Amino acid sequence: MSAVAQLEKIEAVKTEKHSASKTPQVLERYELKYTIPLDMVEPMCRFIEPYCSLDEYSEKSSDRYYIVNSLYFDTPNFHFFYNKDHECLERFNMRIRSYGETPQPPYFLEIKKKRRDIIKKYRAKIFETDVKKAVEVRWAHLDGEKPRDKNTKNADLFRHLHFSYGAEPKVLVQYRRKAYFSNYDEYARVTFDINLRSMEQTDSYVPQPVESRMYPADYQNVFDIGTSVILELKCYTSYVPLWMMDLIRTFNLHQRGFSKYQTCLFRAFEKYSYLTSMNMSTVPGIYEWNTEEE
Secondary structure, three states, X not given: OOHHHHHHHHHHHHHHHHHOOOOOOEEEEEEEEEEEOHHHHHHHHHHHOOOEEEOHHHHHOOOXXXXXXXXXXXXXXXXXXXXXXXXXXXXXXXXXXXXXXXXXXXXXXXXXXXXXXXXXXXXXXXXXXXXXXXXXXXXHHHHOOOOOOHHHHHHHHHHHHHHHOOOEEEEEEEEEEEEEEEOOOOXXXXXXXXXXXXXXXXXXXXXXXXXXXXXXXXXXXXXXXXXXXXXXXXXXXXXXXXXXXXXXXHOOOOOOOOOHHHHHHHHHOOOOHHHHHOOOOOOOOOOOOOOOOO
């Protein structure tokens, strides 16, 4: 194959991957998290740009960062938080995601299930403006119907968990993201998140920030010294790209855990001092939900 033909093939692959750069509806992946200084972002971007392109949201933004809003749910007694805080090997969280300063539908129902080091993410798109009604509607399984597509199936799973655990909105988390996706791997992403903020939200299912109620994250006590950016490297569990391993070695990155929900829950719910002293070890069946047909 000639050099020109090879370049044309590469560009065709890049175009195809760009059109599919949105998060798949069901995705099993590794997530490696780091906190880094802001002045390390641009050198890292230059390092990965031979292998990656900006995602569609970053491409549309003048400074390459776009706003992500995530409304996290928990049980009335914070079971999901408890399992994260006690590092249970199997746990999950639920959220409704939107984009932009004044988000409009579609919104995204998301579940992130963690089993040891592997993350499985379920995502469903909804267009309803009455999000609470859309979440509380009877799911297809109860009417004897079988979901016809992944989006419906994932939405039903969210509704089922919402009902089963009595989940309710707790805190809205917002940050600005610069994101890349691999041009050469089936799935690999690099994201840089800055300006982490949050607010308590228990009265609405709409992931809509209210500026007067937003508070910045506690950078002094939560982030490593001298850092303010959350770096996430994401790839399929079957293959970690070589360029991603080179990135870790070149910049001497040290992996750490970082939960935006946990971090912002403390900030928004300072009145709930009992969060760190809860004992829910006797709560039965917290992860007994059926995913046999995943």
